[in-house]
Amino acid sequence: MKHHIRKIAGVGVIGLTAALALTACSSSSDDSSAPSSSAASTSASASTGELTKVKLQLQWVSQAQFAGYYAAVDQGFYKDEGLDVEIVEAGTDTVPIDVLAAGDVDYAISWVPKVLGSIEQGAKVTDVAQIFERSGTVQISFKDKNITKAADLAGKKVGSWGFGNQWELFAGMQKAGIDTTTGISLVQQAFDMNGFLAGDIDAAQAMTYNEYAQVLETKNPETGKLYQPSDLNVIDWNDEGTAMLQDAIWADSDKLASDPAYADTTVKFIKASIKGWAYARDDAQAAADIVTAAGSTLGTSHQLWMTNEVNKLIWPSTSGVGTINQDQWDQTVAIAKGTKDETGSTIITADPPATAFSNEYVAKALEELKAEGVDVMGASYTPIDVTLNEGGN
Amino acid sequence: MTSRRPSGRTRAILTGVLGIVALMAVWELYKWLAPDGGVTVGGATVLPRASDTAMPHLWEMAERAGQPVNRSSSAVPLWRAVLEAGAFSFRVAAIGWLVGVVVGFLLAIVMQRFRTARSAVLPWVVLSQTVPLIALAPLVKGWGNKLEFGSFQWEPWMSVAVIASYLAFFPVAVGVLRGLGSPEAVHLDLMRSFGIGWWRTLWRLRLPASVPYLLPALRLAAANAVVGAVVAEVSTGLKGGLGRMIIEFSQAGSSDPAKAWAPIFGAVLVGLVAAGVVALIGLTLRRYRYAEVS
Numbered sequence: 088m089k090h091h092i093r094k095i096a097g098v099g100v101i102g103l104t105a106a107l108a109l110t111a112c113s114s115s116s117d118d119s120s121a122p123s124s125s126a127a128s129t130s131a132s133a134s135t136g137e138l139t140k141v142k143l144q145l146q147w148v149s150q151a152q153f154a155g156y157y158a159a160v161d162q163g164f165y166k167d168e169g170l171d172v173e174i175v176e177a178g179t180d181t182v183p184i185d186v187l188a189a190g191d192v193d194y195a196i197s198w199v200p201k202v203l204g205s206i207e208q209g210a211k212v213t214d215v216a217q218i219f220e221r222s223g224t225v226q227i228s229f230k231d232k233n234i235t236k237a238a239d240l241a242g243k244k245v246g247s248w249g250f251g252n253q254w255e256l257f258a259g260m261q262k263a264g265i266d267t268t269t270g271i272s273l274v275q276q277a278f279d280m281n282g283f284l285a286g287d288i289d290a291a292q293a294m295t296y297n298e299y300a301q302v303l304e305t306k307n308p309e310t311g312k313l314y315q316p317s318d319l320n321v322i323d324w325n326d327e328g329t330a331m332l333q334d335a336i337w338a339d340s341d342k343l344a345s346d347p348a349y350a351d352t353t354v355k356f357i358k359a360s361i362k363g364w365a366y367a368r369d370d371a372q373a374a375a376d377i378v379t380a381a382g383s384t385l386g387t388s389h390q391l392w393m394t395n396e397v398n399k400l401i402w403p404s405t406s407g408v409g410t411i412n413q414d415q416w417d418q419t420v421a422i423a424k425g426t427k428d429e430t431g432s433t434i435i436t437a438d439p440p441a442t443a444f445s446n447e448y449v450a451k452a453l454e455e456l457k458a459e460g461v462d463v464m465g466a467s468y469t470p471i472d473v474t475l476n477e478g479g480n
Numbered sequence: 481m482t483s484r485r486p487s488g489r490t491r492a493i494l495t496g497v498l499g500i501v502a503l504m505a506v507w508e509l510y511k512w513l514a515p516d517g518g519v520t521v522g523g524a525t526v527l528p529r530a531s532d533t534a535m536p537h538l539w540e541m542a543e544r545a546g547q548p549v550n551r552s553s554s555a556v557p558l559w560r561a562v563l564e565a566g567a568f569s570f571r572v573a574a575i576g577w578l579v580g581v582v583v584g585f586l587l588a589i590v591m592q593r594f595r596t597a598r599s600a601v602l603p604w605v606v607l608s609q610t611v612p613l614i615a616l617a618p619l620v621k622g623w624g625n626k627l628e629f630g631s632f633q634w635e636p637w638m639s640v641a642v643i644a645s646y647l648a649f650f651p652v653a654v655g656v657l658r659g660l661g662s663p664e665a666v667h668l669d670l671m672r673s674f675g676i677g678w679w680r681t682l683w684r685l686r687l688p689a690s691v692p693y694l695l696p697a698l699r700l701a702a703a704n705a706v707v708g709a710v711v712a713e714v715s716t717g718l719k720g721g722l723g724r725m726i727i728e729f730s731q732a733g734s735s736d737p738a739k740a741w742a743p744i745f746g747a748v749l750v751g752l753v754a755a756g757v758v759a760l761i762g763l764t765l766r767r768y769r770y771a772e773v774s
Contacts, residue, residue, distance in 0.1 A: 286517075
């Protein structure tokens with residue numbers, strides 16, 4: 088009798104597992120079918136007919152760093168151009184350019200120096216819009232360390248994330264005459280700023296829109312209040328002259344050359360994306376809320392801070408948002424060729440091919456935007472003031 | 481017998497609770513005794529930091545769990561978000577486990593049946609576990625993106641389940657293979673003397689004999705599947721599960737440390753539930769467990 092009961096229980100358990108398995112299947116497939124079915128309904132309602140499906144690969148999970156793209160989806164800017172854009176988030180091991188080169192997505196967001204290495208190894212991709220004109224990477228330190236410029240890093244415990252995020256730092260130190268193999272002690276930095284706060288790191292790498300804010304969201308045990316910007320010194324690589332180009336929209340070079348429809352879609356995609364960024368500039372709070380609604384679990388004050396800081400990297404624009412400025416491109420390439428990291432290697436050994444960037448598509452997009460009266464220069468842009476709460480909440 | 485069993489069970493529960501309390505005590509005791517900066521010997525940290533950012537108090541974590549994830553109007557309490565993510569990861573891990581167990585079982589039977597198969601496949605089975613997950617995850621995801629049969633479309637979570645099954649099949653294949661080979665020669669000779677074929681010998685003798693080896697293998701497979709699912713979520717960025725939550729919350733590692741710990745407790749919980757499910761399966765196979773091998 089007992090055996091029977093056990094057997095029944097066992098069958099029940101196995102059945103339960105199977106049922107869970109099946110519900111996982113069905114619920115997930117529901118999730119994925121949702122966008123396609125909504126796409127179908129929107130295309131039916133749109134007077135222009137079928138929407139073109141476009142996939143955009145981000146370089147990280149959803150956060151305000153990508154606010155413009157989320158805003159363009161939410162505000163229907165892509166739809167206005169006849170595009171049905173699906174935003175694909177990244178994991179820790181996702182290389183956006185590999186995903187793009189494999190043909191799994193249509194466009195990818197990535198930093199220029201990271202891609203230059205891939206291009207030298209054979210990836211056929213083109214920077215079609217340089218959304219961020221300025222670098223968001225800084226090196227921060229507490230005031231009492233007296234580190235205000237690159238040269239002051241000599242002999243210090245310098246934090247670096249590595250994995251392609253270290254080049255501006257190394258270029259800056261080498262420009263200041265520091266031997267980066269013996270002149271500093273390099274500390275591998277983690278996701279969080281605990282190493283910096285605990286004093287393991289004198290000067291830590293930080294993005295203005297993320298880690299810098301993380302420090303300002305942390306309670307200073309000495310004062311019982313949050314750390315203040317006045318507690319910190321910041322080395323800005325834009326000022327030190329070793330900034331490299333960061334977030335850009337990358338497209339498939341071969342498809343651009345051979346497929347006129349893809350080239351056309353590229354112009355539309357850039358146009359709507361820039362519209363999204365203009366939206367984020369004019370209403371940072373709304374853009375931050377859109378990103379949070381898209382599933383980001385970041386604290387809400389942190390999200391707004393990030394939107395505002397990212398805006399500063401874009402606006403005001405020198406030659407129209409997305410335009411690749413030759414001098415900045417050249418500086419990025421020169422650093423990529425000439426800077427050695429702690430392992431003695433450089434990103435690239437030769438100049439990238441001419442297909443590595445093109446202003447052709449963004450120029451068309453800007454022209455259309457100007458005709459529609461969209462401000463693509465942001466000359467009068469002024470950042471907002473964001474108050475960070477503890478934990479970014 | 482009937483009067484002794486409940487007390488044995490009560491004792492088991494008590495021991496379990498005691499274990500958890502002891503663990504909590506160790507955490508707080510360490511935090512109280514150890515210096516905030518940890519202990520370093522010659523520049524190398526030998527004991528971890530005990531500061532509030534590195535090791536929040538247990539009650540702080542409990543308090544944080546009751547608060548909303550963030551201040552957006554749609555935010556749910558942290559504990560609910562963690563449980564939902566845990567349920568998602570558990571489902572993916574369960575599918576990975578099922579697939580892994582089936583594959584492992586089939587491999588073991590093939591290897592038991594054909595000596596050549598064993599010498600050909602077993603080294604590869606062992607070798608398969610040396611491939612690092614971070615190398616495997618983007619590959620599996622990339623292959624998945626290209627799969628399409630008619631209306632069937634490969635979903636991102638399936639890649640994660642495949643990776644979980646990749647870790648889960650190994651202990652099953654190895655354990656069951658040993659189990660299938662465990663009957664004594666006398667028993668096998670008896671079967672042979674009756675003229676019983678390989679399949680019936682498998683069913684009547686080898687499979688029952690393999691149960692003591694199977695159950696520990698299933699438990700290991702369950703643990704591997706959970707780890708595989710969470711790590712693969714981190715690696716591929718799959719939305720909805722604990723792995724993704726770990727990456728997202730790690731950004732608050734310094735400023736809101738109690739939040740960053742929440743998904744880790746979620747992962748522990750998923751592991752416990754998975755172990756519990758395997759224990760229930762073990763109950764149904766009790767009559768074969770005359771000599772558990774562990």
